[in-house]
Amino acid sequence: MHYEQARELLQSLVGTAVGGTNPIAEVTLPRDRWVSVARFARETLGCGFFAFSTAIDWQADGLEVVARVENLDAPFAVMLRTRLGPGETTCPSLVPVYRGADWMERECFDMFGITFEGHPDLRRILLDDDWQGHPLLKSYAVDTPYPPYR
Amino acid sequence: MASRNDSLTAATPPAGAPARAIREIDYTGSERLTMNMGPQHPSSHGVFRAVLTLEGETVVGVDAVIGYLHRCHEKLGESLTYVQYPSIASKTDYVAAMTSELAYVMAAERIGAIDIPRRAQYLRVLVAELQRIASHCLWLGTWCMDMGGALGGGATIFLYCIRERELVLDLFESLVGARLLYGFHQIGGVRYDLPAGWADQCRTTIDLIEKRVVEYEEMLDENTFFQMRTQGVGVISREVAETVGISGPLLRGSGVPFDIRRADPYCSYEDFAFAVPTEEAGDCFARYRVRMAEFRQATAIVRQILDGLPEGPISSRPGVKSVVQVRIPKGETYARVEGPRGEVGCYLVSDGGPKPYRMKWRGASFSNLAVLPHIIPGHSVADVVAIMGSVDPVFGEVDR
Amino acid sequence: MQRGHFWREAGQLGWSVYHAMRVTLVNLFRTPVTVHYPDIERAYPDRYRGLLALTYHPETGEENCIGCRLCEFVCPPQVIKVEMLKAEKRNFAKVFTLELYACEFCELCVQVCPTDAIIMTKSFDLATTDRRDMLLDKDRLHALGQRLTPSWATGNRLRDMQAPPKKAKAEPAAKAVAPPSAAEPTAAAPKGDAPAGSGGAR
């Protein structure tokens, strides 16, 4: 599997333009194709390596979830992105496809409050269970008071 | 920091209970014992809590609880400027501070398409490789201490390793002025040039360290006790290794010859000749072998740099004079560095201002540690510490 | 242990015991690398980043700080507070406080200082039982600067070292504001750099 080959396959699957330059292919997906394309990336493109997944808070434009998976033999990487839309906080989970998504998505839930549907064990990972708010949202000020600690 | 089966906190006696009430630990007839390892535990390598479910001495379930060292570095990164953050970035992975700084400045430079002078690139590689030596020294020492005890041979190896690590830190101290958290990199280059006589000192140090690595191997490589503890313990298959996303020596110990320095060269790594040591077994011993081989590769790279260090400026931009001096155009990128523990990545989104819009640390230890729940069940308590030590987590980087 | 492997394993065991104990025995006769710290101090390199201090002009006794607040802005943990006092010839710092207990010793304040007023010293030794002792004001910072050996780095020297190729020309470091007894930039030689006690083990 080469980068060019993978790019073509990805292009034919998702239909939309595939961005990025060698060795990265970037695709923006609708939310309902999030898991299926990730599965395609793993099984057909050989992207077995789960680098990371995270989210970006675009304030009024809503949240964007990003995941990067990689084919270590080629090597090339596929960057998957999806927009959740304003006010939306649910996203399908990648845990059935990639084990590494487990902790990454828990962190995402912890920091952004995104609920990953299908995640087997979605709880806070870095912050305490009784923490209020999700710190990496842009609406969360750096000096937000929190009763037990401030 | 949540845990599912924490029977101790759940059974806190009510306020009005008599002072010496004996708290009955819930016994439901199963022969399972819940044991809390950490957050304060001699082998937790920082503050890590593993809630182990034991059957006899065999672990049947593990719940890893992290976050005790969480400082929300990503929020910090969004509130500090490109000038300020590199010296804070070193606090994510405080054992190998040079690499996380490098990942951050590389991400910013990539968005801004900033060229780095050749000398600065070589200096970056130089400190990264020295840092790898220092970090592996600490890993070997603490790991052996996990297995050998603070009152036994483990402590001996630990102190030997610390002795050698100190020599590398001496080098950093005369280069930068600090021993642990450096602030060596800045956007556009590096902040410090080599002082006079430093290269010779560096050469003698790495010569000595190579000799000492032979000593460690003499103590451990053929050692029956050590092999009994490490061979066949904590086997990570290639499939698990990839899908969890572990990287660095762990991935290479599982038979994947993937090294970012080779696959996606940065900072002119392509100029240097080095091997990517790989082992097939995937157990603790394989990881040990990989790291011991990396000692040698690192010293070889350091020698090549010292031999071929070009003259010239160390930064393509004038030295920092104010806090908002560096502005990065709009864009986003993911820059990654092969740190001692694996892929240290920085995902940076810039909106054109002096501060990143969003910054994500992909900590190598975070992903590496996530493999623990997949491999620990079935091993005994003694193996848990051996496996954890072989993963080499640094909790500053796990919790960020 | 299988039968066939018994002698091989026993041999390996003996071999490993011999090797491990040989290494520890060799180290038994090496000189210890640790030093008795308060009695013996190791040599600190010239660039050592230690306690912060304010410099004063050696002849006129005037403070070098002009209260420009650059260090306050750049400080990542925000431990520096400066208030400017405007005067006709030059400005001064009316208030300069540094909360050393939160300082990270990143040297960014030294790096940005236009007049080399704030420097670092080759000492880390300010253990105290009272947190308020770590709140350094102008007088304390001045006293530290007089008591302790300054390290090599000053703002101008750092910026000179980092200067890109085009601008490599003038020598602004020759200004009179340089702190006393600092070594030459190129002669930041770390020959006495190793800790005194570790020499024997090399």
Add this chain to the structure above:
Amino acid sequence: MVLSPLVTAAIAGFILLNAIVGLVTYVTLLERKFAARMQSRIGPYRVGPHGLLQPIADALKLMMKEDIVPTAADRPVFNLAPVVFLVPCLLIFATIPFAPNLGVADLNIGVLFFLAVSSMEIVGLFMAGWGSNNKYALISAMRAVNQIISYDLPFIFAALVPVLLTGSMRLSDIAAAQDGLWFVFYPVLGQLAFLAFMIAAVAAENRVPFDILEAESELVAGFRVEYSGMKFALIQLGEYAHVLGTSFLGALLFLGAWAGPGPIWIGPVWFLLKALGLFLMLTWIRWSFVRIRVDQILAVSWQLLLPATLILIVATAVVVVWGG
């Protein structure tokens, strides 16, 4: 006036006990200094010249520390355990003759008494582990029972080789029998028995590489994790007394006890030096290896050491009966 034997024994016991306690405290300093030099450190240095007063400072510190009893502990068992642990460890010195006719009680079953009493420490150890009501301590106590039972057998069998060669269980007889040839130099049998004795001794003393019951990286401090202050000191004292007692036994069984050049009154010094030599040997082993796992330790004992020592005893018996 002739003192009754009981009074003599009491006085001798008193003197010996104090001497042993003093020796044990300084043996800890010896080990610390030795280990420190092995690890490129200096070791205790501040208290007294070259840290010579360090053991005394440690003892004072431990006496002044607060004695903490966990709320959930089984109080009587918890409090009694250090004493039950310490007494057998000190009692083993009773039968050791330090010179001809210089000992508290030269029993005719000296070896048997020593071995029997020394394995009594397991009772105190298990009490400590159980009474603490701590999971680490409990696991440690379980391991301790496993390990000490497994290693006392090879330990006894190895010690029986000199007994067979002498034909007496009285320790002074064994010492006297080595007048010409120390048993460690006895062809083949002596070296093998000594080797087995040393391995079993390391395990019986719970020292690295067999220290699974303290195993501070897994079980924090094992059975004594909840102890503090003087109780901790008693356990520590007992442990070192046991190590020292075993060193004395080894020196007596294999290294000819007080035999050595010089006049007869210098014999005890030779004996002490040999015992300290063995102690340093144990220390050297301790600071050179990593620990192995509990199942591996048991496997080593039952699959290797026990059969080997059994064969050794049979071989010794054959040599004694037919070899003359």
